[in-house]
Amino acid sequence: MSQDKQLIQLKMEALAGGGDCLGRHKGVPVFVPFAVPGDRVLVEVGAVGQGRRRGALLEVIEPGPHRVEPLCELFGRCGGCAWMNCSYEEQLKAKVENARRSFRIAGAASAELGRCDGAIS
Numbered sequence: 001m002s003q004d005k006q007l008i009q010l011k012m013e014a015l016a017g018g019g020d021c022l023g024r025h026k027g028v029p030v031f032v033p034f035a036v037p038g039d040r041v042l043v044e045v046g047a048v049g050q051g052r053r054r055g056a057l058l059e060v061i062e063p064g065p066h067r068v069e070p071l072c073e074l075f076g077r078c079g080g081c082a083w084m085n086c087s088y089e090e091q092l093k094a095k096v097e098n099a100r101r102s103f104r105i106a107g108a109a110s111a112e113l114g115r116c117d118g119a120i121s
Helices: 088-105
Strands: 006-011 020-025 028-033 040-045 053-062
Touching: 006 020, 006 028, 006 053, 020 040, 020 053, 028 040
Parallel strands: 028 053
Antiparallel strands: 006 040, 020 028, 040 053
8 A cells, every 4th residue: 555545444424426435534525436325434545636535445344224235246347337235215315316416506406306216116
């Protein structure tokens, strides 16, 4: 491990765009692929850049309540299903929140979003 990298433990908070999960270390956002909200993880992170860090998941110390076994044996290798290790309900919740955030950024904070039932009923 190079000197600008360090190992930290994080409690993951929320799914983020691009398939990452968000945690915070000393108030700095850390984006970690393959983590799930509620997980307690060991992460290798590099230097802070633009007020945030990117981490590599080394170990899930304690799985969160939304962690599930991926249905696809290629999960984590092909890149097609970034959140497949997270419960479908939590994925839908994240997608609705990401849409709300996008509307706020676009200046349409009062836009009404309907219910998100998803494809699986």
